[in-house]
Amino acid sequence: MNHTTTVTTGSLKVPDATLHYEVRGHGPLVVLVGAPMHAALFAPLADLLAVDHTVLTTDPRGLNRSTLDTPGQDSTPEMRANDLSRLLAHLDAGPAAVFGSSGGAVTALALAVAHPERVHTVVAHEPPLNALLDDREERDAAVEDIIATYVSGDVAGAWVKFMVNANIPLPGAGEPGGAPAEAPAEPDPQQVADERFWFLHEMRGTTRWQPDIATLRAGQARIVVGVGEESAGQLCDRASAALAAELGTEPTLFPGGHIAFVDDPEAFAPRLRAVLHGN
Structure with a gap:
C-alpha cells in the first residue's frame, strides 16, 4: 500500500442526507463504491490505484460518516445513484469509470441507467440481483427471513442465514472445532449502527432491484x-x-472471492486496472 497518498476529504449536502467523500491521486477518474461497505474499506485499493488514477470513494447514505436528515429512511439503488451523480457534479468530475462491488455494483448499474452522462465504464463486481435468478421468489423470501431474524434480536443467526443464502462458507467451516476459540470483541458502536442500517434499510431494496437491461444495452x-x-x-x-x-x-474474472479487494488489494488492483483500460 502507498502510505504517502494524500487524501482530500469533504462533505456534500444532498436531499435527505450529507455525504462523506474522499479523493486521492491524479489521472483518469475512477469511483469505488460499495453498499454497505464504506470508503475506509476501499482505502487500501484506492491508494494502489491512486498512482495513476484520481480515485473517489464515499460512504453510502446512512452509513458511517454519511448521515441522514431523518434516521431510519430506507436506501435504494436509485437514491444512491442520484447521490453519486450529485457528487460527481459537485466535484466537476466525470464521466467516470465506476467500480461497484456487491450492493455497490447495483448502485453503479443504477447510475448508468439514470445518469448515463456521468459514467463511461461500469465494473459491476458480484451484484446480488435476485430478480435475475430462476429461484428469485425463494431468494426474496430468504432475505425477508434474514431481516426478521435480525429484528428478533438474533444478530448472529441473521448473519448465519445471510451467509447460507449467499452460499458463502461460514468462517471456520471445515476447521477443527468449526469456529474461533475466543469470543468476539465488543463490537464498535458505529459498526453496530451500520449493520442495523444494512439489515433494516438497505438489503431489501438492493437485492430486489430490477435492472433496466434494455437501457443498459443501449447506453x-x-x-x-x-x-x-x-x-x-x-x-x-x-x-x-x-x-x-x-x-x-x-x-470477467477477478482474483479471490466476494470481497477480494479488501482481503488482498495488492492482487486485485492490477486486474482492476487492466479491466479499466479495456484489457
Missing part, C-alpha cells in the same frame, strides 16, 4: 460484469452470470 457506458475466481456457485456468482447473459457478454 454508451461499457458494462463489465465481474466475478471472483473463488465465488463459483455462490448467489452473486449466479446473479453475475445471469446479468452478463442478459447483456450479451461473459463475466
